[in-house]
Amino acid sequence: MILYTPMPLERVFEGIEELEANTFTATVGGVEMELQPAGERQARIVRLLSPNPQHYLRPEHAPGSLVQFSPQLGDTKPLF
Secondary structure (H helix, E strand, C coil): CCCCCCCCHHHHCCCHHHCCCCCEEEEECCEEEEEEECCCCEEEEEEECCCCHHHHCCHHHCCCCEEECCCCCCCEEECC
């Protein structure tokens, strides 16, 4: 990402350390993605982590879309 701004970077990124990343990775329908919890069995897609370009063309995989999943042991892992 390229950011063109006359403001100093310290001011642009002020407070970024305090943001809490409440995301995790999971494989839903064979596609690995970064998700944010949005309910007991729902999550919102933050971004896709798949190397397959065909996954990015599917409208149901668009960032912000809700997916249904049932977390299982070993199915999810935190992004840190």
